[in-house]
Amino acid sequence: MKPLEFIARLAPIAVQDMRKYGVPASLTLAQAILESNWGTSGLTQKANNLFGIKGTGPAGSVTMQTTEYRGQTPYTTNAQFRKYNSWSESVADHTRLILNGTRDKPMRYHGVLWADYKTAATEIWKGGYATDPNYPKKLISLMEQNALHQYDVPSPEExxxxxxxxxxxxxxxxxxxxxxxxxxxxxxxxxxxxxxxxxxxxxxxxxxxxxGKSAKVPSWAEPAIQAAQQAEVLNDPEGSFDFYRIMTVLHRVGVFNNESK
The missing domain is CATH 1.20.5 (Single alpha-helices involved in coiled-coils or other helix-helix interfaces)
Known part of the structure; x- marks a missing residue:
């Protein structure tokens, strides 16, 4: 399959997933190109697996030879890879993996969500998607050579x-x-x-x-003032509030009653 044909077939699927879930279309396309070698890899031909995701898929699994890395050193091993019924199914599973991560680290790939293409390429590698130390550079190179980042830009209407x-x-x-x-x-x-x-x-x-004076005798002090006047100890009933308080206290303890006896 020619590169332009591959992109034309996969781009609408990648863009649709980006709008729903935030996985940059440029990342989906670049990973699919790199992992499937433009759709020509044996894994893609046999299992519709565009991203090299291991395990058992909706259509079962296939065992394939793969290259892994220990630090900078590559080595070859056999692994079980997921099998899909279509490319759309493969893209949907790739999106689920990014959204859900793994059981031990469910948010390991969340750094790619709604990110620019360079950040997404770096974050997917940091999350442990691939062991190749040059993985981000390879993805970014594919993105820029094929202008894949244009698919991350919404249409004028959007x-x-x-x-x-x-x-x-x-x-x-x-x-x-x-x-x-x-x-x-x-x-x-x-x-x-x-x-x-x-x-x-x-x-x-x-x-x-x-x-020093109150405008009038407060109602609460009237009984004390009246008692004091009856006891003939008070001639002028006007005074300050403090004066009325003192007179009330004296009245309550019976001072004026004693005076009147």
Whole structure:
């Protein structure tokens, strides 16, 4: 299969998965090209396995020879690889692997999600997808030589839709901020009003204290003042609040009653 034919066949599948799950189409295409040798590898021909994923697939498995690395040293070994019924099935399984990772590290490949093509190529290797130390360079080279990163860019219609969604989200965020500011303003205004009323009351009280007189006898002090007047110990009932408190205390302990006897 010619390179352009391979890309034309696989790109729509890769782009569809990118829109749903965030796996860059450029990464899917580059890995498929590298792992399947443009769809000509024995694994792809026998098992529709584009990505060299090991294990048992929907259509079973096949045993193939593969090259692994210990550090910089390559070695050949046999391994069991997944078998698929179609390329679409292979791409879907590749996406699931990136999304779900492995049992011990479910997020090991999440660094590639919605990433630019260079970051995605590096993160897939860091996650342990391949042991080849040159794996990221090989992927990036394929991406740039074949302009695969163009498939990561949304269409004009999609881009416009994304802009509208972004503006809508920003507007909603601004509206929420304005609502919160209005609430804070109303709360601050209420607090200032309460503080102003308190200050007025304090000023009025201070004026009474400074004058040393109360405008009138408080209702709670009237019994004490009346008792003091009846006992003929008080002529002028006007006084300060402190005076009224003292007179009330004296009345409650019976001082004025004794005076009247």
């Amino acid at each position: 881009e416009e839709g994304m802009k509208i969604e972004q503006l809508t989200a920003e507007l909603q965020k601004t509206q929420e901020q304005v609502r919160q500011l209005n609430e804070q303003y109303a709360s601050a205004l209420k607090m200032l009003t309460e503080q102003s009323n308190t200050m007025k009351q304090m000023n009025s009280r201070l004026k009474d204290i400074e004058s």
